Amino acid sequence: MMINKNNYEAYLLDYLEGTISPQDREALLLFFELHPELKSELETDISLNLNSQEQLSFSFKDQLLKHEADVYDLPVSDFLTIKKQEEGLSKAEETELLLTEPDQQKREKKSAEYHQTILKADNSIVYTDKSKLRRFILLPAFNQYNVRRSIAAAAVIALLASVWLFTEAPDNSSPQLANTNQEKYSGQQHKPEQQTVVAQSKILEKSLPNEKQPSKDSLLQLAKDPMELKSETIIEQKQKEKVHYLATIGHAEPFGNDEINAYEHGLNVMMPQYMDNNLLRQELASIYRQIEVEDNTPSLSLALVESGVKVMNFLSKESVKMQKYYDDNGDVVAYKVKGENLEVNRKLK
Amino acid sequence: MTVDEFNQAVNLYSDGVYRFVLKNIKDEDKAKDIIQDTYEKLWKKHTEVNFQKVKSYLFSAAYHTLIDLTRREKKQARWDDVDFKNHSHSDGYSDLNEVLHRAVERLPETQRMVVMMRDYEGYSYKEIGEICGLNEAQVKVYIFRARKFLKEYIGKIEVLV
Numbered sequence: 001m002m003i004n005k006n007n008y009e010a011y012l013l014d015y016l017e018g019t020i021s022p023q024d025r026e027a028l029l030l031f032f033e034l035h036p037e038l039k040s041e042l043e044t045d046i047s048l049n050l051n052s053q054e055q056l057s058f059s060f061k062d063q064l065l066k067h068e069a070d071v072y073d074l075p076v077s078d079f080l081t082i083k084k085q086e087e088g089l090s091k092a093e094e095t096e097l098l099l100t101e102p103d104q105q106k107r108e109k110k111s112a113e114y115h116q117t118i119l120k121a122d123n124s125i126v127y128t129d130k131s132k133l134r135r136f137i138l139l140p141a142f143n144q145y146n147v148r149r150s151i152a153a154a155a156v157i158a159l160l161a162s163v164w165l166f167t168e169a170p171d172n173s174s175p176q177l178a179n180t181n182q183e184k185y186s187g188q189q190h191k192p193e194q195q196t197v198v199a200q201s202k203i204l205e206k207s208l209p210n211e212k213q214p215s216k217d218s219l220l221q222l223a224k225d226p227m228e229l230k231s232e233t234i235i236e237q238k239q240k241e242k243v244h245y246l247a248t249i250g251h252a253e254p255f256g257n258d259e260i261n262a263y264e265h266g267l268n269v270m271m272p273q274y275m276d277n278n279l280l281r282q283e284l285a286s287i288y289r290q291i292e293v294e295d296n297t298p299s300l301s302l303a304l305v306e307s308g309v310k311v312m313n314f315l316s317k318e319s320v321k322m323q324k325y326y327d328d329n330g331d332v333v334a335y336k337v338k339g340e341n342l343e344v345n346r347k348l349k
Numbered sequence: 350m351t352v353d354e355f356n357q358a359v360n361l362y363s364d365g366v367y368r369f370v371l372k373n374i375k376d377e378d379k380a381k382d383i384i385q386d387t388y389e390k391l392w393k394k395h396t397e398v399n400f401q402k403v404k405s406y407l408f409s410a411a412y413h414t415l416i417d418l419t420r421r422e423k424k425q426a427r428w429d430d431v432d433f434k435n436h437s438h439s440d441g442y443s444d445l446n447e448v449l450h451r452a453v454e455r456l457p458e459t460q461r462m463v464v465m466m467r468d469y470e471g472y473s474y475k476e477i478g479e480i481c482g483l484n485e486a487q488v489k490v491y492i493f494r495a496r497k498f499l500k501e502y503i504g505k506i507e508v509l510v
Contacts, residue, residue, distance in 0.1 A: 071486075071490060072489075072490055072493040072494060072497075073494070074493060074494075074497055078497060079493065082493050082496050082497070083493075085496075086492065086493075086496075113500050113503070113504065114496055114500055116445060116449065116499075116500070116503055117449065117495075117496050117499035117500050117503070118468055119449065119450070119453065119464065119465060119468035119469060120446060120468070121365075121368060121468070121469040122368065122372075125364070125367065125368045125371060126364045126367070127363040127364050127366075127367035127381070127384055129381060129384075129385075130359050130360065130363055132385070133359045133363060133384070133385070133388045134355075134356045134359055135352050135355055135356060135392065136352070137352050
């Protein structure tokens with residue numbers, strides 16, 4: 001093969017490495033004789049080799065290695081100084097600190113600076129409300145359940161005691177004695193218990209045997225003319241014996257004043273009777289009046305039934321039928337109500 | 350834990366917990382409320398809590414209450430936001446401790462609490478980790494970074510003064 005400018009580099013490399021054949025060597029030298037401008041390439045230094053793999057990997061690893069200080073984003077000297085303050089250093093770390101910061105003054109200064117960052121507790125600050133936090137133990141005998149039961153029992157006893165105390169008043173079921181004028185005018189000296197007269201309660205007054213019960217006619221008359229009652233009461237009162245009944249309920253102590261005012265006496269005796277009789281009679285009169293009125297008008301119950309049927313029909317679309325029965329006078333005497341499952345026949349009279 | 354031990358915990362640790370809380374929130378009433386709440390929580394679980402662990406329990410409860418509170422109020426300042434010129438001589442720092450506590454206030458909340466527990470109570474990394482729910486390495490990182498921050502803060506203040 002002819003050596004030319006396009007391929008001489010391949011022969012040159014073999015020449016420099018010493019692997020060229022003698023024939024090629026002569027041809028290459030001849031080529032350089034013909035081209036002296038390239039002859040300097042014969043002295044090219046090919047001793048530049050790539051580094052070994054061990055050397056490459058070593059330097060690469062070195063760059064990747066991390067120091068513990070990197071975890072804290074701190075310079076190594078700072079890290080070691082803080083660590084020395086916080087937890088102390090091992091011998092290796094001490095040596096590393098010396099290497100990192102050979103200047104002793106700088107090391108001491110840095111150490112002092114970090115020492116300043118230690119907080120000191122202010123012992124003058126105390127929590128003053130400790131008593132609010134403390135808890136106490138209740139003895140089992142005084143636990144809440146027992147305490148509540150005891151309180152409840154005490155309350156019941158107190159209630160019963162108060163009831164007993166208030167019911168210790170004298171017996172009022174029997175008539176009491178009250179002061180009267182008669183004894184005084186008789187001029188006799190009486191014992192204290194004889195200085196009083198019998199006072200009747202309202203109940204006894206109502207149950208007198210001579211008292212007449214009002215008849216229906218009288219009540220109807222009274223309903224028509226209520227004023228009649230007053231005049232009747234006055235007449236009856238005049239006819240009564242002069243018995244000094246006092247309508248007191250409690251214990252009747254002898255009056256301080258021996259004389260009983262006639263007005264007071266009359267008022268005490270008559271007023272409760274008047275009120276009872278008047279109210280009772282008026283009440284009965286109103287009932288009879290209602291009955292009388294009802295006899296002349298359609299029954300209230302019929303009216304109620306009629307309105308009930310209307311409501312039912314309104315709600316259930318005419319499902320209930322009502323039929324009325326009349327007598328010769330045209331009055332309603334009976335009615336029949338018929339629903340889906342129910343039939344009612346009712347006589348009014 | 351018995352009632353006696355509970356009361357003992359009141360006597361022994363309430364001051365420390367109160368100091369810790371007060372230094373964090375700078376509000377006596379709120380600090381007292383937190384102490385009340387903390388001991389109330391302890392009382393509810395006093396039968397389950399071991400007396401040996403009661404200090405950690407108290408600090409942990411107070412810590413979490415504080416975290417909730419400070420996050421709500423967003424009071425903390427960041428280092429980058431600190432205007433040194435306004436915080437230097439005009440405030441008239443009388444001593445290093447005052448400067449230091451002002452610097453502590455500017456720490457991120459977790460760093461601040463971790464450093465306080467370390468310095469005030471002398472807790473180990475592990476104990477602080479148990480209280481704050483962090484691992485030991487995290488606690489260490491917080492403390493180291495806080496130290497660096499405090500040192501730089503103090504240094505800058507001294508330069509300004």
